[in-house]
Amino acid sequence: MSETIKLQIEGLAHKGDGVAETPDGPVFVPFALAGETVTVERKGVRAELRSVDVPSPERVTPVCRHFGTCGGCALQHMERNAYLAWKRQQVIAALADRGIETEVAPVIAAEGRGRRRAVLTALRAGHKVLLGFHERASHRLVDVQECPVLVLEIVEALERLRKLSSGLLPRKGELRLTVTATRNGLDAAFERKEKLDPKRIPDLVGEAMEAGLTRLSVNGEVLVEARPAEILIDHVPVIVPPAGFLQATKEAEERLSRLVLDGAGKAKKVIDLFSGIGTFTFPLAKRATVHAVEGDAAALKALDGGLRRAQGRKTISHERRDLFRNPVTATEIDDYGKGYDAVVFDPPRAGAEAQAREIARSKAARVVAVSCNPATLARDLRILIDGGYHLKSVTPVDQFLFSPHIEVVAALER
Incomplete structure (x- = not known):
């Protein structure tokens, strides 16, 4: 059962959630800041933020349209010095x-210029393919159109990666994609539960080349490598493994x-x-x-x-x-x-x-x-x-x- 109540946020927990102390124990409120008075819908020890009634001076405007829904970021609403x-x-x-x-x-x-590696999820929703990150504490997927934490090369390729994902998605279930920005282009490593039909490989290779990828792999098997998926480590060229850390x-x-x-x-x-x-x-x-x-x-x-x-x-x-x-x-x-x-x-x-x-x-x-x-x-x-x-x-x-x-x-x- 849930109830709508006002809370005073006293601090932040280690995952960035606001924490309010109540007679029943602490309540955790995502996207709330210390010192704020908020209205929430409480569900046990967790609550969903409904409004910020008295904002913290450390509150700033988030830089991404997906913030608050996408589970990728927790602290866009916090002033930089306070955040650090x-x-x-x-x-x-x-x-x-x-x-x-x-x-x-x-x-x-x-x-720097942003994160050079992203682990994305693709999902079929009717005739549409969603590509992005899960919502916070949810199986629902946010179809990401922008992302301020990724390098521009990955953000600009989202639509091409979405199209490539459509040819690999099963009828039901999700598809995992690790995309890495290398010095020679983007490396795309897909993971899926089902084995890949060999008849699909020529089409996928063509789509990967059309998307300008440097390398395409599925379940660890490299299907095509147009150029080395290479980064420099202290000026040493190193070819990163598919989906490698x-x-x-x-x-x-x-x-x-x-x-x-x-x-x-x-x-x-x-x-x-x-x-x-x-x-x-x-x-x-x-x-x-x-x-x-x-x-x-x-x-x-x-x-x-x-x-x-x-x-x-x-x-x-x-x-x-x-x-x-x-x-x-x-x-x-x-x-x-x-x-x-x-x-x-x-x-x-x-x-x-x-x-x-x-x-x-x-x-x-x-x-x-x-x-x-x-x-x-x-x-x-x-x-x-x-x-x-x-x-x-x-x-x-x-x-x-x-x-x-x-x-x-x-x-x-x-």
Whole structure:
């Protein structure tokens, strides 16, 4: 049952929702700001915003027509300085929850020209094909016509991608599309439950070429590659895997690399754990020999391809390894006194608890932790601190414009 009531918003939760305290407990109100009086339709612990009766001075006009419906953005209505301060506070709070009190640097805004990678959903609605993002906490799809957080190349191609999606959509159900802006054009990687009818491939290839795509793949199988789906990592050409992970913006990648290099200092031998396609491997190799460890075969293949084209780097070796099930041990890191003097790790959102425990037992002089999840980062830092490391710096980097997410780089020393 729902009821329409007025609430006083007292703060923001970690996902950016406004929070009102009531006799029945907290109520979460998306798109409300601290200090506001709002009218809402309450449904248990959550509520839908109906009107802002007393707005916050930090409230601004959203920049996108889809805001409030599209689930891609949560904070377009918040003034920029307040927004960045709130993101920094999320990092401070996550560390405090683990008993870590340290100075957190101001947030580095690194959205650049926009996000170069988007994961979209396509759906058939009658005779129309919808392409976009799901509504907040809903299966309904927003047919995106604009997007201020994506690079212009992706936004300008939305109609072409919508048309291409129509030929791949099943009669029922959704289609997932990861589109990446590379230096040679857009890479489109579709994922669908059904196998692709081989008879459809010639038409799809023709449509992909007409759309100007650099590469088209379906369920990981490359159907056509007109040009290499290539990005530059510290001037090294790397061909990204279909739907492969990379830092959201080019500017953030560069800022994060600088922070990682600063944290590694004068290390001569570095192990780069969860290396991916070599985001930090190649910059680090300008100064040190680097051993890259990654569990994903496609990512490691991309790194290896870049290695063959890298110039002016010290020795780079690599290894495929599931670091969740089989973390690099403290003994391996130390190599009986002749091991790595710096460890860099950049795990997925789940963090790297098992790996952090091994690093904490090692003798590596420096550790640099990179994470997109302050909560799991704080857990892993607690392990390292308890193992004898001390924090030198914590720097948030915002490449996820208008979202509650934040990237963080933490540097530690023994």
